[in-house]
Amino acid sequence: MDEDFFDRLDKFLKFKGLNDHQITVQAGLSIGVIGRQRKTGRALAVANIAKILYAYPELNADWLITGRGEMLVTVATPAPEEKKEIVHEEMPTLREIITDQRNEIASLNREVGALREQITNMERRYDSASFRQQNMDNRVVLPELTSK
Structure with a gap:
């Protein structure tokens, strides 16, 4: 099965125990933007994806956008x-x-x-x-x- 951006975002949300509203608030997105984009089948704006990645630095940007790599970034201590x-x-x-x-x-x-x-x-x-x-x-x- 070929996953899209929202499928991967949903995996991350499930992993973190979050819902669309919680990630919207924590990332500082406009209320309802994720739901609207899901329903219309349109992608999130780059600025909104950047806000999500900034709010969740452990989320691998490459994985979220393209599906390559692992969901989480491994940070060397x-x-x-x-x-x-x-x-x-x-x-x-x-x-x-x-x-x-x-x-x-x-x-x-x-x-x-x-x-x-x-x-x-x-x-x-x-x-x-x-x-x-x-x-x-x-x-x-x-x-x-x-x-x-």
């Missing part, structure tokens, strides 16, 4: 020594990023402290102005009360 080299190469960069972030946090904390101090000073000025205004209001009201 680096040897432990290679992993160590990668980690050691990235360590200075990670340390620099962490140091920069700590410096930024310290700077922002200083700025927050200065802003809090400004707020406190403004609240004091407001309270003082409010108190003076209240005293002036009392002075104006008292003479009126005594003349009655």
